Every structure is written in C-alpha cells, then in structure tokens.
Amino acid sequence: MDLESVKKYLEKGGGEDDKNGSTVEGLPLRFYERFIMQGIHVDLIEPGRIICSMKVPSRLLNSGNFLHGGATATLVDLVGSAVIFTLGAPATGVSVEINVSYLDAAYAGEEIEIEAKTLRVGKAVGVVSVELRKKETGKIIAQGRHTKYLAMTSKM
Amino acid sequence: MDLESVKKYLEKGGGEDDKNGSTVEGLPLRFYERFIMQGIHVDLIEPGRIICSMKVPSRLLNSGNFLHGGATATLVDLVGSAVIFTLGAPATGVSVEINVSYLDAAYAGEEIEIEAKTLRVGKAVGVVSVELRKKETGKIIAQGRHTKYLAMTSKM
Amino acid sequence: MDLESVKKYLEKGGGEDDKNGSTVEGLPLRFYERFIMQGIHVDLIEPGRIICSMKVPSRLLNSGNFLHGGATATLVDLVGSAVIFTLGAPATGVSVEINVSYLDAAYAGEEIEIEAKTLRVGKAVGVVSVELRKKETGKIIAQGRHTKYLAMTSKM
Amino acid sequence: MDLESVKKYLEKGGGEDDKNGSTVEGLPLRFYERFIMQGIHVDLIEPGRIICSMKVPSRLLNSGNFLHGGATATLVDLVGSAVIFTLGAPATGVSVEINVSYLDAAYAGEEIEIEAKTLRVGKAVGVVSVELRKKETGKIIAQGRHTKYLAMTSKM
Numbered sequence: 001m002d003l004e005s006v007k008k009y010l011e012k013g014g015g016e017d018d019k020n021g022s023t024v025e026g027l028p029l030r031f032y033e034r035f036i037m038q039g040i041h042v043d044l045i046e047p048g049r050i051i052c053s054m055k056v057p058s059r060l061l062n063s064g065n066f067l068h069g070g071a072t073a074t075l076v077d078l079v080g081s082a083v084i085f086t087l088g089a090p091a092t093g094v095s096v097e098i099n100v101s102y103l104d105a106a107y108a109g110e111e112i113e114i115e116a117k118t119l120r121v122g123k124a125v126g127v128v129s130v131e132l133r134k135k136e137t138g139k140i141i142a143q144g145r146h147t148k149y150l151a152m153t154s155k156m
Numbered sequence: 157m158d159l160e161s162v163k164k165y166l167e168k169g170g171g172e173d174d175k176n177g178s179t180v181e182g183l184p185l186r187f188y189e190r191f192i193m194q195g196i197h198v199d200l201i202e203p204g205r206i207i208c209s210m211k212v213p214s215r216l217l218n219s220g221n222f223l224h225g226g227a228t229a230t231l232v233d234l235v236g237s238a239v240i241f242t243l244g245a246p247a248t249g250v251s252v253e254i255n256v257s258y259l260d261a262a263y264a265g266e267e268i269e270i271e272a273k274t275l276r277v278g279k280a281v282g283v284v285s286v287e288l289r290k291k292e293t294g295k296i297i298a299q300g301r302h303t304k305y306l307a308m309t310s311k312m
Numbered sequence: 313m314d315l316e317s318v319k320k321y322l323e324k325g326g327g328e329d330d331k332n333g334s335t336v337e338g339l340p341l342r343f344y345e346r347f348i349m350q351g352i353h354v355d356l357i358e359p360g361r362i363i364c365s366m367k368v369p370s371r372l373l374n375s376g377n378f379l380h381g382g383a384t385a386t387l388v389d390l391v392g393s394a395v396i397f398t399l400g401a402p403a404t405g406v407s408v409e410i411n412v413s414y415l416d417a418a419y420a421g422e423e424i425e426i427e428a429k430t431l432r433v434g435k436a437v438g439v440v441s442v443e444l445r446k447k448e449t450g451k452i453i454a455q456g457r458h459t460k461y462l463a464m465t466s467k468m
Numbered sequence: 469m470d471l472e473s474v475k476k477y478l479e480k481g482g483g484e485d486d487k488n489g490s491t492v493e494g495l496p497l498r499f500y501e502r503f504i505m506q507g508i509h510v511d512l513i514e515p516g517r518i519i520c521s522m523k524v525p526s527r528l529l530n531s532g533n534f535l536h537g538g539a540t541a542t543l544v545d546l547v548g549s550a551v552i553f554t555l556g557a558p559a560t561g562v563s564v565e566i567n568v569s570y571l572d573a574a575y576a577g578e579e580i581e582i583e584a585k586t587l588r589v590g591k592a593v594g595v596v597s598v599e600l601r602k603k604e605t606g607k608i609i610a611q612g613r614h615t616k617y618l619a620m621t622s623k624m
Binding site for chain 1: 196
Binding site for chain 4: 319342353397
C-alpha cells in the first residue's frame with residue numbers, strides 16, 4: 001500500500017464518505033464503554049470471578065468481519081476491572097498494563113463467553129486474567145491479563 | 157461494590173437509562189474503527205514510521221474523564237497496523253499479541269501524538285512499537301507493542 | 313543509589329570479589345538450560361498439558377532471597393516450549409513474545425508447581441500459558457504466556 | 469516428539485549425562501545474577517538511561533546456538549531494574565510484569581548493546597523499556613518492558 005493510501009485510511013477510514021464521521025461527532029460524553037458493552041449478559045458473578053456472554057455485534061467488527069482486536073482488548077480492560085469490584089474494592093484503580101493474545105476469530109452473531117478471574121488483589125496491585133471463548137465449542141478466542149494500581153489515595 | 161451493582165454496571169453501564177443503548181443499536185456495520193479514529197491527523201508518514209496527532213475526544217473518555225485504556229489499546233492496534241503497510245506489505249495480517257503500559261492520563265481536549273515504528277517486518281511476523289505522548293510536553297501517556305502474523309495466504 | 317554504584321552492580325555484581333566471576337568463565341557451552349532446570353520433576357504429561365514440580369534452589373534466588381524474576385521468565389520459556397512438543401510438533405520454533413505477571417514470592421526450599429497448557433497450536437503460531445504455584449497452598453506465584461513461531465522451514 | 473522424550477528433556481536436559489547436573493549442585497547461593505551478567509560493560513550511565521555492551525557468551529546459548537530467550541528476559545529484568553536506581557530510588561521494588569518481543573538471533577561472540585530507559589518512575593510504579601541491539605548494525609534483537617512496584621514500605 002502506498003503512503004498516501006495509508007494516510008487516507010487513518011484519516012478517513014479508507015476513503016468512505018464522511019457519513020460515519022458526522023455520526024461520530026454527535027455521540028455522547030463517555031460513550032465508549034456503552035458502545036463496547038451494549039448487549040453483554042452476566043451469567044455468573046461471584047467473588048473473584050465473572051462469566052458474561054455476548055453475541056458479537058456488527059458494530060464491533062474489523063475489516064475482516066470478525067471481532068475487532070481493539071474491542072477484545074477493551075473487553076479485557078472492562079470485564080477485568082469489574083471482577084476486581086467483586087472482591088469488595090471501593091474503586092478499581094488505574095490500569096498499569098494490559099496484554100492480549102489473539103487465538104481465533106469471532107464472527108458476527110457468534111455467541112462468545114468472557115471469563116474474568118482475579119489472580120491477585122492486594123492493597124496496591126491487582127492482576128486479573130480474562131479469556132474469551134466460543135460458547136458452542138469452548139475454543140479460546142483470546143486470553144489476556146490486566147494489571148491495575150489500586151491504592152488511589154496515594155499517588156501512583 | 158456489591159455483586160448486584162457490578163452486574164448492573166456491566167449490563168447497563170452503571171444504571172443509566174438506555175438512551176445510549178438505543179443509540180448503539182442503530183450504529184453502522186464495522187463502525188468501531190471510525191468511532192476510534194475520527195479526528196486523527198497524520199503529521200508524518202515514511203517507510204517504517206508514522207506520527208499522528210489527535211485531540212482527545214469526549215466520546216473516548218472513561219469514568220475518570222481521561223482517555224479510555226481500551227481506546228488507547230485500539231490506537232496501538234490501528235496505528236500499529238497502518239505502519240506495517242508503509243513498508244509495502246499488501247496486507248497487515250492478523251493480530252497475534254498486543255500489550256500496553258499505561259503511564260499517564262490524557263484529558264479531554266488535550267493534544268496527543270501517536271508514534272508508530274516498525275521493529276521488524278519479516279515474511280511471516282511483524283512487530284511494531286507504538287507510543288502516545290502529550291504534544292505539549294512530550295510526556296509519555298502509553299507505550300505498547302503489536303505483533304502480527306503476516307503470511308495470510310497460508311494458515312496461521 | 314549513585315551512578316557509580318549502579319555501574320559497579322552491573323559489572324561486578326555489587327562489589328563481590330570475582331570468585332564467582334572465575335566460576336562463570338569455566339562453565340560449559342549452552343549451560344543455561346541445565347542451570348535453570350536442574351531439579352525439575354515432571355508430575356504429569358499429556359498432549360497439551362504438563363505439570364512439573366521443583367524445590368526453589370538457592371542458586372536461583374535474587375537479592376531478596378526469593379526466586380529470581382528472570383528464572384521465572386525462563387521457566388515460562390522452557391516449560392512453555394516443552395508443552396508444544398507434547399502435541400507432536402517436530403520442533404518448537406522460535407520465541408516471538410514472552411510475558412509474565414509476578415504475583416507472589418517463592419522462597420528457597422519451597423515446593424512449586426509449574427503448569428503449562430497450550431492455548432493454540434497452529435501450523436505457524438503456537439501460544440501457551442504457564443502458571444507457577446505454591447504446591448502447598450495453590451497460591452499463584454506467576455502467570456505468563458509464551459508465543460512461538462513454529463513454521464521454521466520458511467523464513468520468519 | 470513423544471511424551472517420554474519431552475519428560476526426559478525437562479528432567480535431564482535431553483539425555484545428557486549428569487556431569488552438568490553435578491556442576492549445578494555446587495554453585496553458590498544467589499549465583500543467578502552473576503551467571504547472567506558476567507562480562508557486561510557499562511558504556512553510558514545517566515539519570516534515566518543506561519547503555520551496556522556484552523559479547524554473547526557460550527554459557528547463555530540455547531539449543532539453536534543463539535542467545536537464550538530466558539537470558540534475554542533476565543537482561544530486561546536486571547538492566548531494567550538498574551536504570552530505576554539511576555533516578556535515585558533507594559530500592560528498585562518488586563517486579564510486577566515483564567514482557568519481551570524477540571526480533572532477531574544473537575550468536576555466540578556477537579557484540580550486543582543493551583539500552584534501558586525509564587518511561588515513568590512515580591512513587592509507587594516504575595516502568596522501563598529495554599532494547600537489545602547488534603552493536604555493528606544496530607539491528608534490534610529484542611525489545612521489552614519491565615514494570616515494578618516501588619513503594620515497598622507499604623504492602624503490595
């Protein structure tokens with residue numbers, strides 16, 4: 001791909017007209033979390049563990065028509081933060097590190113399961129593991145970890 | 157936080173009415189990339205290196221009113237993929253691994269700079285580094301790496 | 313710590329006489345793997361999964377007298393590579409990415425358990441998860457992932 | 469590879485006689501750091517930045533006869549810890565996360581350069597970046613990040 005096309009892709013989404021652009025401008029403050037999580041259902045919640053399910057929505061697809069890697073990372077962030085709350089923490093702190101391995105594609109309409117488990121929640125540092133699986137087969141779509149700094153009263 | 161509140165947060169965005177919910181339902185196919193990238197400007201593009209800038213938009217804030225960690229990870233994904241194209245690759249492949257360290261908060265309206273550099277682009281595996289900085293001070297907001305499998309004609 | 317002391321620490325191991333230095337010089341070719349793995353016992357091995365145990369040896373301690381973070385990362389590397397072999401791969405390929413979260417200290421003489429599981433082994437890319445736990449309590453010491461490029465006949 | 473051979477590899481280093489085994493048994497307490505770092509030379513040290521060089525020693529090779537991935541991760545750990553000291557921290561804290569991308573092989577006798585830079589050193593959390601390069605060509609061998617929890621007076 002030539003440099004001009006790469007630039008155009010970044011600035012205009014690959015040459016689409018800006019219909020989507022104007023849609024984006026009108027979106028509400030802090031819309032991002034709702035944009036990602038709309039449609040999630042919590043199947044199990046207990047101290048240290050959450051299992052959710054979700055049908056892959058068309059708005060979160062990438063150009064290959066499967067769940068966008070950025071959306072997957074955001075689910076690792078969000079469900080990984082929520083599971084820290086299940087241990088009674090008053091706040092989930094700030095993110096220190098997120099990592100994700102991508103193992104398989106999840107296509108539009110597929111039912112996926114997101115499982116978050118706390119690996120450690122101390123006074124200052126919390127680490128959780130998050131796995132996305134295909135609900136029908138159990139095949140792993142992605143596995144990640146999310147590390148947070150929890151002691152927000154003192155400065156990080 | 158009690159378990160019922162955590163569940164409500166995941167399913168309803170913390171108890172908001174579903175005005176946002178219905179906004180989400182109507183969004184176009186593959187809206188995600190445009191949702192993240194709208195407002196990006198490419199300042200420099202050359203083989204192996206891209207620098208973009210962006211004013212942190214209110215739609216991408218988290219509940220702490222700074223750039224959402226999931227949005228940051230998605231920028232590492234997207235700008236990191238684009239920089240692989242600058243070396244003439246016909247496709248950017250599929251993501252294998254993304255990791256991000258979060259170092260500072262970027263507040264609404266702040267000008268940020270996103271620099272992506274290729275560390276290695278071979279026939280099968282490409283690895284890039286992406287850094288987000290505050291434009292005014294150069295302070296690092298986040299640094300990540302993105303690993304892709306490029307040889308898409310054969311099976312991963 | 314002043315800069316001169318940091319330099320001395322890196323070059324001389326913090327000011328020790330070089331008794332250890334001369335010991336190091338005489339060590340055999342490719343001694344590293346044996347140095348790390350000596351004392352490992354395989355408790356379970358089946359396709360896609362290995363459980364080993366090991367008593368933390370004094371040679372692998374850090375200055376805080378618990379298992380060195382570099383030794384932990386090397387165990388993620390080595391046991392993570394071995395588990396790819398259990399699926400019949402003729403070679404384990406080359407490392408693409410290793411990451412480790414450190415969750416607890418393992419002191420000298422403690423019995424630890426190392427469990428490696430394949431998350432995905434395709435033709436080109438293999439990803440495994442490795443967890444170190446205290447044998448007595450099951451408490452997690454570290455969790456990591458290891459990504460390898462397997463198709464070594466073609467160029468990476 | 470059959471399961472018995474994998475087991476043998478883990479327990480006996482691939483069927484070697486135990487000459488190396490008995491060498492290992494006699495090694496001093498906390499030998500690990502010296503074992504890795506012997507031969508490192510500090511070329512530049514300033515607040516927030518260290519550059520070292522090293523000739524890849526035969527003891528740190530893997531079975532492919534290039535620098536072992538575990539040794540690389542340990543250098544990310546050690547030089548990454550040392551660079552935190554250059555900012556005057558009284559202690560370097562405990563490791564929270566280490567990640568490494570492997571980009572090229574470094575063969576026995578090759579001169580390599582290890583550069584560590586602090587990305588952020590706050591009161592509680594420090595993050596550094598470490599890069600290994602071939603001295604002659606500047607080609608990147610590996611790039612990693614090391615995150616530490618620094619406030620050791622309070623409990624992690």
